[in-house]
Amino acid sequence: MTQSKFTSKRAAIFADVPVEKWNDWRWQLSNRLNSVDDFNKLFPLTESETKALSTEGLFRVDITPYYASLINPDDPNDPIRRQVVPTAGEILPFTGMMEDSLAEDRHSPVPGLVHRYPDRVLMLVTTQCASYCRYCTRSRIVGDPTAQFSRTDFEQQLDYLRKTPQVRDVLLSGGDPLTLAPKLLEQLLSALREIPHIEIIRIGSRVPVFMPQRVTDELCETLQKFHPLWLNIHVNHPNEISEELEIACDKLTRAGIPLGNQSVLLAGINDCVHIQRELVHKLVRIRVRPYYLYQCDLVEGAGHFRTPVAKGIEIIEGLRGHTSGYAVPTYVVDAPGGGGKIPVMPNYMISASDHKVILRNYEGYITTYEEPQTYTSHDAKNCSFCKNKLGEPGQSGVSGLLDGEDLFIKPEGFDQLHNRGGGQHRLRENANKWKPLGIGLPKNEED
């Protein structure tokens, strides 16, 4: 790699740590900062921080010396400090607050496995992280050293995957999978790779950001045995992009691992178009593709980080068209109650007629797209892909409506509510059903 364009920092208190130790991830883990005394050596704590750190039952605090060194000690609002050092804001409840806002536990067929989408699962493999984000969406389980997943849990997770052939994509998360003991991580990856229907494995990890020292040549050699393997890191602010992170990402991409980034929109940290633009530019420079920008979840302790959804739209408005398409993430709201990620964006289609759509670009330039006068529909009857399409039991969704698979999607209790009179005054049987006229209409012959 050529000379890095990014900086490397070390807080004054760590100036005497020998390079071998500093670059050893085990040293980074065992020298994490977590107490009022630790932090006061780095910078004077604010009253709010001291109060939070002295609060019983607070979500775990632990920060690697490397990550703590990125903090500007003179700025109490430093965007890195605010991500990992708690404030009294964490103790405040808010409207809509939940412990498990994404209803992950309800979607877990076995402990730690969240199966929400038809073809992919989220596999929680550890409760431990290298450092702890104050807005953690899984603070209900993360950080508790006594709540680790056991061999039996892993076996149950793997068993479920072996007998669930529609799962083609497994996303390892936690906690942070890259904090697992190297041997255990390798065993898990091997066990997953032995399941023939699992096509891709993904890892979600903030280790490259909190502790880039963990990304050793050895780790990369291990990971590349399990291709196709993808990895998403988690950077929220341009100040997190250091020489060390650049080197770690370079190693990972050289091992053939495509890198993405997931960030969370956080008040006071990155709720600014210009910060976001700088962030995504730095990310693509280190070959990391911005993947998702998340609206902050309704999770306990994160109230003070939440922004209006409109802030996310404003950010996407400031990115799309203004910069490389590669640098624009998809802004998503992870549906409270467990509906999964819902993309939200500015409106680009302003109007339409039967032959034209009116679109606007990022500059406000308004154009027309003339639609074809004639269009021969896709010949589904003679398309082998249509014939062999994979089933999504009960989950074809809105796409299923377009497909003609379903006629409607009804809210729970809809039939009971609208069956007033029990249907006894019906004038003609089946008058509200589609008639099977032939090609292109829903298959409703059986009813």
Ligand SMILES: *Cc1c(COP(=O)(O)O)cnc(C)c1O
């Ligand atoms: C985010 C998530 C996934 C992966 O979603 P993609 O949009 O495919 O990245 C899968 N399962 C669960 C439960 C998730 O929360």
